[in-house]
Structure formats: C-alpha cells, structure tokens
Amino acid sequence: MTEQPFSAATRRAQLVTLPNEMADLLVIGGGITGAGIARDAAMRGLRTVLVDAGDFGWGTSSRSSRLIHGGLRYLEQRWFRLVFEASRERRILRRIAPHLVRPRAFVFPTHEGSRVTRWEISAGVWLYDILAAFRNVHWHRLLGRRGVLRIEPLLRERGLTGGALYYDCQTDDARLVLANVRSAHRHGASCLSYVRVVNLDKADGLVRGAQLEDAFTGDRFSIKAHVVVNATGPWSDAMRRLDEPGAEPLLRPTKGAHIAVPQKRIGNTGAVTLLSPIDGRVMFILPWGEVTIVGTTDTDEVVAPDDVAANEQDVLYLVRSANAVFPNARLGMDDVIAAWAGLRPLLKGGGERTATVPREHRIIESASGLVTIAGGKLTTYRVMAAQTVDVVSRRLRALDGRPLPPRAPTDREPLPGGEVRDLDALIDELTKEGMHADVARHLVGSYGTEAKAVANLMAADRALAGPLVPDGPWRLAEVVYQARREMALTVSDVLVRRTHAFHLRADQAVSAAPVVAQLLAPELEWDADRRAASVASYLADVERMRQAFRPRAPA
Numbered sequence: 334m335t336e337q338p339f340s341a342a343t344r345r346a347q348l349v350t351l352p353n354e355m356a357d358l359l360v361i362g363g364g365i366t367g368a369g370i371a372r373d374a375a376m377r378g379l380r381t382v383l384v385d386a387g388d389f390g391w392g393t394s395s396r397s398s399r400l401i402h403g404g405l406r407y408l409e410q411r412w413f414r415l416v417f418e419a420s421r422e423r424r425i426l427r428r429i430a431p432h433l434v435r436p437r438a439f440v441f442p443t444h445e446g447s448r449v450t451r452w453e454i455s456a457g458v459w460l461y462d463i464l465a466a467f468r469n470v471h472w473h474r475l476l477g478r479r480g481v482l483r484i485e486p487l488l489r490e491r492g493l494t495g496g497a498l499y500y501d502c503q504t505d506d507a508r509l510v511l512a513n514v515r516s517a518h519r520h521g522a523s524c525l526s527y528v529r530v531v532n533l534d535k536a537d538g539l540v541r542g543a544q545l546e547d548a549f550t551g552d553r554f555s556i557k558a559h560v561v562v563n564a565t566g567p568w569s570d571a572m573r574r575l576d577e578p579g580a581e582p583l584l585r586p587t588k589g590a591h592i593a594v595p596q597k598r599i600g601n602t603g604a605v606t607l608l609s610p611i612d613g614r615v616m617f618i619l620p621w622g623e624v625t626i627v628g629t630t631d632t633d634e635v636v637a638p639d640d641v642a643a644n645e646q647d648v649l650y651l652v653r654s655a656n657a658v659f660p661n662a663r664l665g666m667d668d669v670i671a672a673w674a675g676l677r678p679l680l681k682g683g684g685e686r687t688a689t690v691p692r693e694h695r696i697i698e699s700a701s702g703l704v705t706i707a708g709g710k711l712t713t714y715r716v717m718a719a720q721t722v723d724v725v726s727r728r729l730r731a732l733d734g735r736p737l738p739p740r741a742p743t744d745r746e747p748l749p750g751g752e753v754r755d756l757d758a759l760i761d762e763l764t765k766e767g768m769h770a771d772v773a774r775h776l777v778g779s780y781g782t783e784a785k786a787v788a789n790l791m792a793a794d795r796a797l798a799g800p801l802v803p804d805g806p807w808r809l810a811e812v813v814y815q816a817r818r819e820m821a822l823t824v825s826d827v828l829v830r831r832t833h834a835f836h837l838r839a840d841q842a843v844s845a846a847p848v849v850a851q852l853l854a855p856e857l858e859w860d861a862d863r864r865a866a867s868v869a870s871y872l873a874d875v876e877r878m879r880q881a882f883r884p885r886a887p888a
C-alpha cells in the first residue's frame with residue numbers, strides 16, 4: 334500500500350468534507366480502544382470517522398506500563414480467561430508490529446516473609462506458560478538465590494529465597510496507538526485529533542451523530558453517522574451522560590503513576606517484577622533506554638480524567654518501593670526525572686482492594702443506540718475492537734438491511750512499519766548506508782520499516798540529520814516526519830508522545846521545544862505567535878508534571 338500523508342493538511346481537508354457526509358460509524362476517542370475500532374471497521378469497509386479531543390493516545394493510552402503481557406499477577410485473582418486471551422494477543426501483536434512489541438525477560442525475586450512464596454511463584458510461571466499454549470516468547474526458568482543475583486546483582490540479598498525468570502513484551506504505547514490510527518487512515522477512515530465531541534445529535538430518538546469543536550479554532554460543526562461508538566476510556570461515563578443524563582456509572586477508575594529515574598542510579602540490569610514492601614502490590618522496574626521506569630500505584634481516584642497527574646505521595650511510594658528492593662540505590666526525590674499518571678478505565682465490581690477490580694471489558698448499547706466499550710487493557714485492544722465492530726455491523730444491518738461484513742484480518746495485516754521479520758537486518762542496512770548504529774537502532778525501534786523514510790529525509794537535507802537534543806537518539810528529521818506522516822500538531826505531540834523526550838530527559842528537553850516549533854512551523858503554516866504558543870503550552874505541561882517531585886516552596 335502506498336504511503337499517504339497524514340498531516341495537518343489531511344486534517345484540514347477532512348474538516349471541510351466531513352460535515353457534508355454521512356458516515357457509517359463515528360468513533361469518539363482516539364486512545365488504543367478507539368484506534369483499534371477505527372482500524373477494524375475501516376478494514377471491514379465501513380465509512381469510519383475517528384475523533385479525539387486531544388492528540389491520539391493523549392489519555393490513558395500514553396501513560397501505561399507499556400507492557401503487552403498475559404498478566405502474571407492476574408493468576409492470583411484466577412482470571413485465567415483474561416490471561417489466556419492476553420497471551421494470545423501478545424503473540425499476535427509481536428507478529429503484526431515486531432518493531433513496537435519487543436520480548437523482555439523479567440526476574441521475579443522472592444524474599445522471606447513476602448506475600449507470595451517461592452513455590453507460589455514457581456506454580457504461577459508454570460501456569461503462565463501453559464495459558465500461553467506453550468508459545469510464550471521463551472519458557473520460564475526457576476532460579477535459586479544465586480541464579481537471581483547473577484542476573485540482578487544489586488537486588489536485596491537479605492532474605493532472598495530465589496525467584497523465577499519469565500517473559501512478556503514491552504511496547505511503546507503511544508506509538509502503538511498511532512500505528513493503529515494510521516492503519517485506519519490507510520484503509521479509508523478519517524481520523525482527526527484535537528476535535529472534541531461537545532454533544533450528541535439525535536434523530537427519532539436515536540443517536541445519529543455528534544456536535545464537535547475544533548480545539549485550535551473553536552469552530553463548531555456536526556458529523557452525521559448511522560452508529561456512534563463511545564470509546565473514551567475513563568471519560569466513558571461522562572460521554573454516556575450526554576446520551577442519558579441519569580446513566581449509572583459503569584466505571585471505577587483507578588489511578589496509576591510511574592516515575593523515571595536514571596538506570597545507573599537503581600542499577601537494575603533488566604526488568605524486575607516485585608512485591609511492594611509497603612502494601613504487597615505487584616510492581617515493575619522497567620528498563621527504557623537510559624532510564625528505569627518504576628510503576629505503578631493503584632489508587633481509587635475521584636479526580637476528573639482531564640486533570641489526573643502524579644502527586645508527591647505517588648512518587649514517594651514508588652521511590653520507597655524501589656529502594657526496598659534495590660537498597661544500594663537510596664533513591665531520593667532529586668533522582669526523579671519524570672512522573673506521570675493515568676486512569677485505568679476499569680469496570681465497577683470486584684472487592685475492596687483496587688487490584689481485585691476486574692480488567693475485563695464490556696460493550697453496552699443504550700436505548701438510543703450509543704455503543705459504549707468500557708474496561709479492558711492495552712494488550713487486548715484488538716479483541717475489544719473486533720467485538721465492538723461486530724455490534725456496530727449488526728446495528729447497521731438492522732438499520733438498512735446491509736449484509737454483515739466478514740471479520741477483518743487485523744491479526745494478520747502488519748501495522749504500519751511492522752512489515753518486517755528481521756529488525757537487525759533493517760538496522761544493518763541503515764548502518765551500511767553510514768548511519769550510526771545507535772541512531773539506526775532507535776529509528777528502527779520507533780518506525781520499523783518506515784525508518785527508511787526518516788533516513789531519506791536526513792539524506793536529502795543533512796541539517797536534519799543532527800540530534801534533537803545533545804546525546805539523545807532523536808534526529809531533527811523525525812519532527813518533520815512526524816508532522817507529515819503522524820499528524821503531529823503541537824510541540825507536546827512531538828516531545829511527549831512521539832519521542833517521549835519529556836519522560837526520558839531530566840530537563841524534559843525544554844531547550845528542544847523552540848527547535849521543534851521551528852521545524853513544525855512550515856509544515857503547519859504557523860506564524861510566530863502560534864510557534865510561541867505551542868512552546869509555552871509544552872512548558873506548562875512540564876511545569877505541571879514537575880509539581881509531583883519538585884514541589885514549589887510555599888511563598
């Protein structure tokens with residue numbers, strides 16, 4: 334399939350044509366759930382429109398632990414079906430997006446007196462591999478005390494009884510969303526970011542479209558659609574209330590926070606699953622380039638999804654938990670590079686403890702036909718999408734008698750950039766053309782086969798081959814590529830979700846913000862004011878985030 338632009342110009346053209354069209358399906362919410370639905374529906378031939386109030390993936394889908402996993406800890410809750418399904422999805426996603434879904438070994442150490450014993454972990458990892466139909470990345474290994482320390486020499490030795498080595502996958506959540514959105518676009522869907530649904534339109538008592546507002550201009554317009562899907566994650570109940578003001582809440586959102594610290598400060602060599610000594614919850618220490626990500630918290634939250642952020646208490650909990658397992662680290666608040674949080678859009682139910690709230694999903698149709706998909710996980714998005722589009726297809730058949738389309742091969746068609754089996758061969762190709770190996774590895778890891786397109790921009794204009802920030806892997810050409818092919822519309826779109834420099838650099842790469850704005854300006858037809866406003870908005874994002882670990886002294 335030839336690559337089409339996916340840029341501000343694409344968005345502008347869609348804003349002109351869409352109000353005059355009748356779509357089959359309007360999907361509200363461009364997180365992983367909505368992006369997956371738009372891709373599936375467009376592949377089935379439905380005329381599909383996807384909108385998000387912010388950037389694609391702006392909500393929970395860019396704030397996850399970035400794991401494509403069966404969910405080892407769900408075995409404790411006996412959620413065997415979920416683990417089985419998620420393990421199958423892990424296999425499928427490795428196949429369709431090998432650049433974005435990478436195998437990762439996890440050490441799970443056990444200590445005397447910890448909530449889960451060595452023997453329980455042994456049984457757990459056996460069952461985990463069995464539920465993956467013996468097709469996990471690799472078979473697990475049980476480890477003695479010495480075996481654990483050989484892999485993670487800086488782990489707490491006192492009371493260490495052994496552990497296990499098991500496998501899951503790591504992903505780039507925001508880029509996985511983007512890959513799905515772009516695939517939807519390739520299949521004919523119209524996908525617009527920074528367009529908020531402010532009301533639902535009804536005709537004869539049925540939801541038949543929505544009123545929307547463009548975040549950049551404030552312009553309001555309508556989109557008509559036979560079926561409307563509410564895929565707004567933690568905002569789902571708010572959207573349902575636009576349809577039925579008295580609708581009972583479906584969700585019990587819980588907040589999850591992460592911190593990033595320099596890998597050298599913790600000294601982990603790889604990924605570690607641990608039980609927090611504070612409350613016994615399962616947590617992760619995750620390598621990500623030069624930083625280590627520690628997460629997560631899991632707390633009931635009353636804050637509106639727009640305002641969710643990590644706070645000082647979250648950061649302290651994560652720092653203390655990491656210190657208990659890596660005692661030589663002695664991490665303090667000063668070591669924290671970044672802190673962020675998202676809301677899990679979990680279904681109501683389960684027990685008192687947040688860990689027992691079900692991770693399943695549910696699709697419900699309101700009396701006026703609004704289809705809401707709630708709950709679920711990043712890992713299982715493809716299944717959730719297929720089931721939702723089944724419901725949509727049945728509604729379309731009931732409305733106008735059209736035949737049900739066959740299910741889409743979303744499990745076989747690679748996501749953009751994923752048309753490759755051997756990533757190393759791709760890296761070799763770029764290095765043979767003269768690219769530094771670290772840069773080649775970074776580009777292939779982010780863009781897969783499309784790394785070539787970024788390399789072409791660098792070759793055509795040598796100035797674009799320079800680094801975005803000193804010593805960072807990112808190239809200036811990526812900003813141009815992201816504007817032209819990934820609909821980057823703001824400085825934050827580039828630095829927060831498409832590069833993650835925001836999460837990875839102690840200075841949040843603030844000095845790169847004006848450079849990004851300068852590169853975006855000709856692509857987005859910005860004048861000096863728009864440039865300055867986009868930089869200021871990024872600096873405000875940085876300031877908000879830093880409150881959690883560098884609180885201002887009281888005046």
Ligand SMILES: Cc1cc2nc3c(=O)[nH]c(=O)nc-3n(C[C@H](O)[C@H](O)[C@H](O)COP(=O)(O)OP(=O)(O)OC[C@H]3O[C@@H](n4cnc5c(N)ncnc54)[C@H](O)[C@@H]3O)c2cc1C
Nearest residue numbers: 362364365366386392393394397398400530566589711712
């Ligand atoms: C801390 C944390 C860690 C997690 N880790 C993992 C993990 O490692 N692996 C895993 O599988 N899952 C994980 N999850 C779960 C997973 O991240 C979520 O289930 C998933 O991202 C939810 O995606 P979503 O598309 O449903 O919601 P979101 O990503 O929140 O998307 C909803 C979108 O709707 C948009 N929207 C809202 N209102 C409107 C409106 N009026 N008009 C237009 N658009 C609107 C928002 O802007 C938003 O982009 C984690 C969750 C959290 C919080």
